[in-house]
Amino acid sequence: MDEYVRWVFGTPPANGEMAFYRGHSKAEEYKLTPLVLRSPGAAEAEPRMYRELLMANPLDFREDRSAFERLARMQHYGLPTRMLDTSTNPLIALFFACKSGKDHVGDVIRFTVADDDVKYFDSDTVSCLANLAQMDGKDRRALDPSLDFEKFNKTIPVIKLLHFIKGEKPYFRNVIVPTDISRVLCVRGRHSNERVTAQSGAFLLFGQDAVLSEAGDATIAIRRVQVRKDRKDEILKQLDTLAVNDGTAFRDIATYAEYIRKQR
Numbered sequence: 001m002d003e004y005v006r007w008v009f010g011t012p013p014a015n016g017e018m019a020f021y022r023g024h025s026k027a028e029e030y031k032l033t034p035l036v037l038r039s040p041g042a043a044e045a046e047p048r049m050y051r052e053l054l055m056a057n058p059l060d061f062r063e064d065r066s067a068f069e070r071l072a073r074m075q076h077y078g079l080p081t082r083m084l085d086t087s088t089n090p091l092i093a094l095f096f097a098c099k100s101g102k103d104h105v106g107d108v109i110r111f112t113v114a115d116d117d118v119k120y121f122d123s124d125t126v127s128c129l130a131n132l133a134q135m136d137g138k139d140r141r142a143l144d145p146s147l148d149f150e151k152f153n154k155t156i157p158v159i160k161l162l163h164f165i166k167g168e169k170p171y172f173r174n175v176i177v178p179t180d181i182s183r184v185l186c187v188r189g190r191h192s193n194e195r196v197t198a199q200s201g202a203f204l205l206f207g208q209d210a211v212l213s214e215a216g217d218a219t220i221a222i223r224r225v226q227v228r229k230d231r232k233d234e235i236l237k238q239l240d241t242l243a244v245n246d247g248t249a250f251r252d253i254a255t256y257a258e259y260i261r262k263q264r
Contacts, residue, residue: 001094001238004108007225008090013112020086020111020186020202023096027107027226032204032212035080036133042080044137051134053079065190066168068121068130072189072203082133084204086111086186091244098232098239099246106227111204113186117219119205121190124172125180129207131164132181143208145178152178182207186220 013019024030036042036049053074054061060077064070075081087093090108097106119126132140139157152158153175166172185205204212204220216222227235239245 001235004090004094004225004227004235008110011223016115017112018088018115018118018186019090020088020113021090021093022084022086022109022111023093023098024107024109025097025099025101026104028104030107032084032109032214034082034084034204034206036082037206037210043140046080046082046133047136049079050074053077066121066127066130067133067164068126068187068205069190071130071133071205072121072201075203082129082206084206086202086204088202091239091242092249094227094235095239095244095249097227098235101229102232103229105229106232108225108227110223110225111186111216112221112223113219117186119185119187121187123185123187124169125177125183126185126187126205127165127169127172128161128176128180129183129185129205131161131168132208134164135161140208143181145181145208147178149175149178152176180207182210184210184212184217184220 036046050070054070061070061073064073071081071083075083075085090110093108097108135157139160142155142157143161144152144155147155158176161176162172162174184207186202187205188202206212212220214222236245
């Protein structure tokens, strides 16, 4: 783990930048694509899955104020969403790179973003992208960011999207910047959920047809470090001494009970 610490501190973000980390346990398999965008079927089912989980568990979402906050909770319950988890804590990312896939090389990815490009949970742009989850596939596919500003905002799909946005932000102006729809945003969430708090959570939120290159893009710089498969168990033991383990990373009683049982 010494090499990893040197990697983290060796090239820190510059002034005016923030760093976020994500761990992949199988470097050769996992890509920077949210689950709901990995297949046409999952994308088509997105609004149905969103509504069904809300209907089945309304009390779990009673404190959430926006589509983004509901998506963040759904993400941690395992529902496919248009988001990828990241963390401001590099040790959390290392933990997830090591905790499974023991026969595979792990991968920790650092995303460096200018402070001005980092969004917060209450951002209007975040509301635009998060509420895409409520739109049916036909309407989402009809969104055309190549249109000029006025034509774009007169289209029926945009009017429908505005309806969802104004459901959480009645003050929202009846206009959306066309190019915002297809962005990838780095978003810091409100810690309304124990796992987000425990994992120092942040998210990459993907717009319609948005793609993040494995090499990064103009606003999100990417660097990687690999974790050898024969070092994973040793690293997990080292992380445990720093109180980074299943119990502290997930903070639900079932996972913590399992962690305690394994310590016997």
